[in-house]
Amino acid sequence: xxxxxxxxxxxRELAGLLRDRIASGELxxxxxxxxxxxxxxxxxxxxMTAREAxxxxxxxxxxxxxxxxxxxxxxxxxxxxxxxxxxxxxxxRPPSPHERDMYDVPEGVSMLVVTHPDGLQDLYPADRxxxxxxxxxxxx
Amino acid sequence: xxxxxxxxxxxRELAGLLRDRIASGELxxxxxxxxxxxxxxxxxxxxMTAREAxxxxxxxxxxxxxxxxxxxxxxxxxxxxxxxxxxxxxxxRPPSPHERDMYDVPEGVSMLVVTHPDGLQDLYPADRxxxxxxxxxxxx
DNA sequence: AGGTATTTGTTCGTATGTATA
DNA sequence: GTATACATACGAACAAATACC
Numbered sequence: 001x002x003x004x005x006x007x008x009x010x011x012r013e014l015a016g017l018l019r020d021r022i023a024s025g026e027l028x029x030x031x032x033x034x035x036x037x038x039x040x041x042x043x044x045x046x047x048m049t050a051r052e053a054x055x056x057x058x059x060x061x062x063x064x065x066x067x068x069x070x071x072x073x074x075x076x077x078x079x080x081x082x083x084x085x086x087x088x089x090x091x092x093r094p095p096s097p098h099e100r101d102m103y104d105v106p107e108g109v110s111m112l113v114v115t116h117p118d119g120l121q122d123l124y125p126a127d128r129x130x131x132x133x134x135x136x137x138x139x140x
Numbered sequence: 141x142x143x144x145x146x147x148x149x150x151x152r153e154l155a156g157l158l159r160d161r162i163a164s165g166e167l168x169x170x171x172x173x174x175x176x177x178x179x180x181x182x183x184x185x186x187x188m189t190a191r192e193a194x195x196x197x198x199x200x201x202x203x204x205x206x207x208x209x210x211x212x213x214x215x216x217x218x219x220x221x222x223x224x225x226x227x228x229x230x231x232x233r234p235p236s237p238h239e240r241d242m243y244d245v246p247e248g249v250s251m252l253v254v255t256h257p258d259g260l261q262d263l264y265p266a267d268r269x270x271x272x273x274x275x276x277x278x279x280x
Numbered sequence: 281a282g283g284t285a286t287t288t289g290t291t292c293g294t295a296t297g298t299a300t301a
Numbered sequence: 302g303t304a305t306a307c308a309t310a311c312g313a314a315c316a317a318a319t320a321c322c
Contacts, residue, residue: 010309010310011309011310012237035286035287035288036287036288037286037287045310045311046310046311046312047311047312048309048310048311048312049309049310049311051288051289052309052310054288056237059199059234059247060234060235060236060237061233061234065287065288065289066287066288066318066319067287067288067289067317067318067319068286068287068288068289068317068318068319068320069286069287069288069318069319069320070286070287070288070319071287071288079231081229086273086275087273088273089270089271089272090230090252090270090271090272091219091252091266091269091270091271092232092250092252092266093201093250093266093267094199094200094201094248094249094250095200096200097152097196097200107199108234109234110232110233110234110249110250110266112230112231112232126231126232126233126250127233129231130229130230130231131229131230131231132226132227132228132229132230133224133225133226133228133273134226135226150290150291151290151291175305175306175307176306176307177305177306185291185292186291186292186293187292187293188290188291188292188293189290189291189292191307191308192290192291194307205306205307205308206299206300206306206307207298207299207300207306207307207308208298208299208300208301208305208306208307209299209300209301209305209306209307210300210305210306210307211306211307
């Protein structure tokens, strides 16, 4: 009763297994994960169930799908440092489909939103940018 | 010209229709979207196709699923203002499953990560927090 | 060049479980 | 208790993109 996960391997368990294999370094960045069909066979689940597990990893930003090739472990890119003004506000939100296309943002990656005092906003893909406040050297 | 707007209704088109209905205000925050079954019937698609469209809206942060009830338009919460220092670095990333559970983060919402000079990090759900610069009022 | 195999993407159908109303 | 609705899982088929020969 406490353990609802007895018996069949659900997509969450399967995702957990893959997550561990990535964290342990067995599956390295840039490397392909087992295909949906392979995972389904080796774990005795349907392909759509394996696919759901992989979708979970994609949503977590751990993996990215390449159609016709496979699903690869995301590579860590050294983020670019972007300085913002002291009056700017910083938030984050998921990209719209249009923004995902424009900025080439992988699944699971949010946009960093820098809002200026005039209301205008700058957008940065959260996987490639880190923000910091520019020290205010303006005179009074 | 390829296809102006004809052809089968895919989950992306269906998601677009719902996105428009949300943006136009026809579907208001807190309100239920049509159920998966209803959408499937009214648009002549399988239930899983309708479900895929709704999943897309959830990933965009526009809607959230409530099991046994329906899928509701996300309400806008007035974000809490959190002050950060000039030495802090700000980034964002998807939450781990454990963090999603701890912070009760809806699907599609990332975590704002504030990294201090000593390496320690503060985490904030990106849908409830906005960051601002703490003006250094320390005397010299 | 072409052709085949692999892999992910999409869509359909069906069934069952679980939570809410 | 019944009905509704989302969650999970199975099976199947074809499309689209990539890789390999």
